[in-house]
Amino acid sequence: MPRYLSMIRIDENNAPEGGPSAELMQRMGELIEEMTKAGVLLDTAGLTPTAEGTRVHYEGGRLSVTDGPFTETKEVIGGYAMLQARDKAEAVEWTKRFLRVHEEHWTVTCEVREVVEG
Template identity: 80%
Template sequence: MPRYMSLIRVDENNAPEGGPSPELMQRMGVLLEEMTKAGVMLDTGGLLPTAEGTRVRWEGGKISVTDGPFTETKEVIGGYALLQCKDRAEAVEWTTRFLKVHEDHWTVTVELREIVAG
């Protein structure tokens, strides 16, 4: 079965103060448990804010290292999920369910990409 990387993008500047609500975390836990039992969820995790990150770039034959925060970036990867689904439609269905557990004041975009087999 194909595997998909779900890159969860959030706007760090407009994320709710204090992060996710307890109710959101409860709904998320229920969904993640269902996905795990269905054999779809292989791994998932959240990422610390960009203020605690580092970018390492290769350009023109040289390495540059930049510590966060990355002020020029509006939307950042806030988390990920590694899914194993029968096809893209199933991966989109699970991703849609993931997005719908969020309250209306959240703005979340998920980039869903199939992992190259091999």
């Protein structure tokens, strides 16, 4: 069965102060449990803010290293989910369910892409 990476994109400059509510975390936990029992969710996690990140860039044979935050970036990867699904449509459906557990004041985009195998 193919694997899909759902990259969770947020604008960390406009994310709700205080992060996810207790209710959101509960709904998310319930969905994660359902996805795990269904054998769809292989791994998931949130990521630290860009202020704690480092970019390593390669261009023209040269490497550069830049510490965060990356203020010029509008959207950042705030987390991910690795899914194993029958097809892309199923992976997208699970991703839609993930987005629906959020309250209306959240703005979240997920990019779903198939993992290229071996």
